[in-house]
Amino acid sequence: MRHHLLIIDPQNDFCDLPPSALPVRGANADLQRLAQLITRHGTALDGITVTLDSHHRYDIAHPAFWRGPAGEQPLLCPITLADVDAGRWLPAQPALLPAVRHYLQHCALFVWPPHCLVGSWGHNIHEGLNQALQQWECQGLQPVQFLFKGLNPLTEHFSAFEADLPLADDPATCFNPRQVATLVAAQRVIVAGEALSHCVASSVRSLLRHLGPDFARKLVLLEDCSSPVPGFEKQAEDFVAEIRQLGAHILPSTALFA
DSSP: OEEEEEEEEEBBGGSTTTOOOOOTTHHHHHHHHHHHHEEEEEEGGGGGEEEEOOOSSSSSSSGGGEETTTTTOOEEEEEOOOHHTTTTEEESSSHHHHHHHHHHHOOEEEEOOOOOOOOSSGBBHHHHHHHHHHHHHHHHHHEEEEEEOOOOOOOOSSSSOOOSOOOOTTGGGGGGGGGHHHHHHHHHEEEESSIIIIIHHHHHHHHHHHHHHGGGGGGGTTTOOOOOOOOOOHHHHHHHHHHTTOOEEEEEETTOOO
């Protein structure tokens, strides 16, 4: 396998078009360019993997999981162990307090608007990209591989390949070498999707952590097919600099097969 395309979370709720729940500035244009790449150069792609952020409304990183002293719910804010110990924010289910304290001892947590809810419009793939993927399947006579992540409400799941805090009783939250076998076999892994600052960065870092830093040399990040969450541009810049230093290639989609 020569070229494998890894698309991270190309979903409606991340597109900067209404009524998306968590719009990433530039995401709609990113995914349109990615659709054009697949349409024009699909025969050069030996495989495609698409990851899908998949949540319940009741989720540790969504407001419904938490309560303040007056019954209020948080939104677009961090929650720390100090917040919980001071009673500023507590789990709506009191029995989960020990698990929440354990989580916050190991992971940072930010509460987002409910997004990519399974079965909702926001969970669906960007329409133009989805059409290109369907066409690629029919032309190549093989299916796109889909990976769902984020279904366990007790742990955040930025990376497509492991939760922020893997849970021993849920294998879906743990790194699975079988899920990345096609990436390991590829000569080049082309990376795109949303958002560059969060799920793209976390997914690539998981691959490097488990497969070794040399894996970066086969990575190609499409710089015009991935954008950061507004306000997190510095995190995206740091990630790009990090993988570039390890040997990854950073290219516009128009230069990939030029």
